[in-house]
Every structure is written in structure tokens, then in C-alpha cells.
Amino acid sequence: MDDDDAMLIAAICLGSDPAFNRLIDRHQQAVRTFVRGIVRGPEDADDIAQETFLSAWKHARSFKGSGTARSWLFSIAWRKAMDAHRRWSRGRRRDTAFHETALNDQVVGAAPEDLLTLEQALATLPLDQKAAVMLCLGCGLSHSEAAEALGIPLGTIKSHVLRGRERLRVVFGEKL
Amino acid sequence: MNHRVDEQFAELVRRAAPAARDPMFRLKVLERREHERFRRQSLLLVTLALAVAGVAAAGLSLGPATFDALGVVLFGIVVSAVGFVYAPLLLRRLRLFRS
Numbered sequence: 001m002d003d004d005d006a007m008l009i010a011a012i013c014l015g016s017d018p019a020f021n022r023l024i025d026r027h028q029q030a031v032r033t034f035v036r037g038i039v040r041g042p043e044d045a046d047d048i049a050q051e052t053f054l055s056a057w058k059h060a061r062s063f064k065g066s067g068t069a070r071s072w073l074f075s076i077a078w079r080k081a082m083d084a085h086r087r088w089s090r091g092r093r094r095d096t097a098f099h100e101t102a103l104n105d106q107v108v109g110a111a112p113e114d115l116l117t118l119e120q121a122l123a124t125l126p127l128d129q130k131a132a133v134m135l136c137l138g139c140g141l142s143h144s145e146a147a148e149a150l151g152i153p154l155g156t157i158k159s160h161v162l163r164g165r166e167r168l169r170v171v172f173g174e175k176l
Numbered sequence: 177m178n179h180r181v182d183e184q185f186a187e188l189v190r191r192a193a194p195a196a197r198d199p200m201f202r203l204k205v206l207e208r209r210e211h212e213r214f215r216r217q218s219l220l221l222v223t224l225a226l227a228v229a230g231v232a233a234a235g236l237s238l239g240p241a242t243f244d245a246l247g248v249v250l251f252g253i254v255v256s257a258v259g260f261v262y263a264p265l266l267l268r269r270l271r272l273f274r275s
Contacts, residue, residue, distance in 0.1 A: 015268030024202045032201070033193040046194075046201065053205045054212070118192040121185070137182050138189035169181050 005069035012060040024053050027073050030139055035077050037122060037134035039084065048084055052077040067148050071141065074149035078131055085127055121171045125164055128152065132160035133168070217261055224257040 005026070011019035031052055036045040055076050056063075063072050122130045128150065135146040136157070143161070147154045194201075228250055235246030 014271045015265075016272060021202060021206075024205055025197050028198060028201050029194055029196045033189060036192065036194075037189065042194075046204075050201070050205045050208055054208055057209060118188050121188065133185070134189070137185045140186075165178060165181055168185055172181060172184050 006063075006065050009060050009063045009065075009069060012057060020053075020057055023056065023069070027070055028053070030070060031073050031077050034074055034131075034134050034139055035081055037118065037138055038078075038081050038127060038130045040119065044084065048077060048080045051080050055080070067145065071145045071149045074135060074139075074141070074146075075151065078150050081131075082127070121168055124171070125167055129160045129164045129167075132157050133164035136161045137165070137168075220257060220261055224253065227253055227257075 005023070008019045008023045008026075012023065028049065032046060032049045035048045035052070036042055039045040039048060052073060056073060059076075063069065122133065125133065131150055132146055135141040135149060136143060141149065143157050144154055146161075147157045150157070231246065231249055231253065235242050235249070
């Protein structure tokens with residue numbers, strides 16, 4: 001699988017459209033799931049996920065092959081999500097109403113109540129903790145893969161996951 | 177205990193996940209890529225048109241003696257702009273055929 005991904009990315013570097021299509025098909029669910037966990041509103045999340053693949057197409061040569069393609073895509077998605085978070089933080093007052101209604105407006109490919117429960121479960125966590133929890137507990141990455149994807153030290157990832165898990169225990173105790 | 181929380185969360189993420197293969201998502205990515213490419217090329221063409229107009233206007237104001245030089249400059253601008261737009265595409269296709 002990883003060899004396949006490396007070959008796909010090598011082909012993308014050469015401008016292969018079929019390889020790009022396969023990369024999207026193979027990883028879109030994981031990337032979209034990750035971004036939906038850290039960004040409010042599925043439409044905004046899908047927007048970031050699309051930007052992620054677009055960036056992967058443009059900067060395919062930046063993939064060094066030391067980690068997995070999935071970690072590389074997560075790292076791009078994480079940077080895009082942080083940029084979006086900064087923009088939204090600046091315009092929070094203006095956008096709050098939009099984000100609060102975004103879930104109810106249109107939910108693509110998942111039951112609204114599941115997305116809402118997921119969002120509520122993660123709502124109290126800071127952004128980097130959310131990302132660590134989503135990658136390690138939600139997307140099945142190892143701590144070291146998550147550390148690489150998020151560009152933070154391994155110890156920090158472990159403590160983020162530990163704290164996030166504690167928080168989830170409280171939320172699940174209340175809600176589930 | 178940790179295992180139970182992890183499983184509950186993983187199950188929640190699985191339920192909230194989008195479809196494994198969503199063709200619409202792929203189409204949107206490709207549409208966005210083409211849109212960006214089109215925007216970049218349009219911008220370049222507008223810049224080219226302005227440059228050509230500017231050079232032509234400057235040349236005409238200098239009189240008929242500069243027409244030959246003006247033609248060469250305009251030709252150079254057009255060729256380099258076309259090269260700038262299509263060279264990356266041609267190089268990619270060439271590399272793809274070689275591999």
C-alpha cells in the first residue's frame with residue numbers, strides 16, 4: 001500500500017492525472033474525516049480537504065517518502081486547517097452564526113446526529129489536542145506518525161492524546 | 177477503561193465519516209484545479225495584452241523607424257508568454273512519455 005502510494009506520488013510528479021485520481025479515491029475519506037474532526041461545519045471541512053489534494057498535486061515533489069503518503073496528506077490538511085482557523089478566529093463574530101447553522105444546512109455523506117455528537121465530543125478540546133485525538137484515536141495513526149503529520153514532538157502528542165482521552169471519557173459519560 | 181473510550185470514539189468517527197469513495201469530491205478537486213489553472217493563464221494573458229499594448233503604443237509614438245524593432249520585441253513577448261504558459265505542461269507530458 002505504501003509502495004503503491006509512493007508510486008502514485010512519483011507518477012503525480014510527472015503529471016499523471018489517473019495517478020492523482022487514484023490518490024484522491026484512496027485517501028479522501030481519511031483526509032475528510034480528519035478535517036471534519038478539527039474544523040466546524042462539514043462544508044468548510046470539505047473545502048479544506050479539497051485544498052489539501054490540490055496542494056498535494058502542486059507540491060508532490062515535497063513528498064520525501066520517509067513517512068506514509070497518508071501522514072503527508074494529513075500534514076498538509078493540518079496546515080490548511082490551522083490557516084483557516086486563524087482566518088475564522090479573526091472573523092469569529094461575523095461568522096459564528098454561519099458556523100452554528102452549517103451543520104443543519106447540509107451534511108454530506110454522514111448522518112447529521114453523528115457529526116453533531118462528534119463535534120460536541122471534541123468541542124472542549126484545543127485545536128492541536130483535537131488533531132492529535134482525531135489522528136491517533138479516530139484515524140488509527142501511531143503516535144510517531146501523528147507527531148510527524150502535525151509537526152510536534154512525540155511527547156506532546158502523547159500528552160495531547162492522554163488529555164483528550166480524559167476529556168472524551170467525561171463527555172461520553174455524560175452523553176452516551 | 178482507556179480501550180473502551182478509544183473504541184467508543186473510533187466508532188463515533190466511523191459513523192460520522194463520509195463515504196469511502198465519493199466521486200463528487202474528486203470532481204470538485206479536479207474542477208478547482210482546472211479553475212486555478214484557467215485563472216493563472218487568464219491573468220498571464222491579460223498581462224501579455226497590456227504589455228503588447230504598452231510596447232506597441234510606445235513604438236508607434238516613436239515613429240516608423242522603430243517598427244522593425246517593435247515587431248521583434250512584440251514577437252519576443254508573445255513567444256515568451258506562450259512558453260511560460262505551456263512549457264510546464266509540455267515538460268510534464270514529455271516526462272510522462274519517457275517514463
